[in-house]
Amino acid sequence: RKEVEQDPGPFNVPEGATVAFNCTYSNSASQSFFWYRQDCRKEPKLLMSVYSSGNEDGRFTAQLNRASQYISLLIRDSKLSDSATYLCVVNQDSWGKFQFGAGTQVVVTP
Amino acid sequence: GAVVSQHPSRVICKSGTSVKIECRSLDFQATTMFWYRQFPKQSLMLMATSNEGSKATYEQGVEKDKFLINHASLTLSTLTVTSAHPEDSSFYICSATGTGRSDEQFFGPGTRLTVL
Numbered sequence: 728r729k730e731v732e733q734d735p736g737p738f739n740v741p742e743g744a745t746v747a748f749n750c751t752y753s754n755s756a757s758q759s760f761f762w763y764r765q766d767c768r769k770e771p772k773l774l775m776s777v778y779s780s781g782n783e784d785g786r787f788t789a790q791l792n793r794a795s796q797y798i799s800l801l802i803r804d805s806k807l808s809d810s811a812t813y814l815c816v817v818n819q820d821s822w823g824k825f826q827f828g829a830g831t832q833v834v835v836t837p
Numbered sequence: 838g839a840v841v842s843q844h845p846s847r848v849i850c851k852s853g854t855s856v857k858i859e860c861r862s863l864d865f866q867a868t869t870m871f872w873y874r875q876f877p878k879q880s881l882m883l884m885a886t887s888n889e890g891s892k893a894t895y896e897q898g899v900e901k902d903k904f905l906i907n908h909a910s911l912t913l914s915t916l917t918v919t920s921a922h923p924e925d926s927s928f929y930i931c932s933a934t935g936t937g938r939s940d941e942q943f944f945g946p947g948t949r950l951t952v953l
């Protein structure tokens with residue numbers, strides 16, 4: 728079983744719609760959680776950290792469920808520019824060793 | 838945010854040659870740098886972790902004699918792919934964490950290596 732698993736998608740989303748997807752992690756000792764965005768042939772860029780209480784940044788909402796060991800990302804009012812692969816990242820130790828999911832592809836269509 | 842650069846951004850080389858990739862933190866001191874490899878449509882795979890002034894820690898399955906990592910200063914780490922083969926063709930990305938901020942990594946723009 729992979730340590731971090733994501734639905735690869737693609738999630739085809741009409742512009743203006745809402746899309747949500749999850750990421751599960753296997754290590755219950757995981758400490759920090761992030762969503763990164765990666766555009767084709769580019770490096771990952773931090774989208775947002777995920778806090779225990781859930782957090783929102785504009786149209787993006789992230790949630791953490793420690794009991795079920797998953798995090799989620801919801802995108803409201805999707806824009807064409809939201810088309811990308813969203814990487815779930817879990818930090819398992821204090822040395823910053825990240826485990827990446829394979830990514831969920833989101834395609835926003837006009 | 839912090840800036841990490843990589844050089845070169847793209848390299849094409851012949852099989853059997855060695856390629857050096859540089860990763861620099863431009864506006865902060867990187868206590869730890871990470872090297873990742875990403876094949877098409879796959880996740881980033883951590884290759885090794887390097888701390889300034891000490892030997893890199895390699896992940897299982899990564900040959901340390903083939904992927905030489907040097908972290909000579911707090912702003913520079915290099916990855917040398919020795920005797921490159923076509924199967925080494927990949928996207929190599931470095932990231933860095935700063936002092937006291939191990940939970941946030943800053944990624945370089947990546948280096949696309951093609952071995953003919």
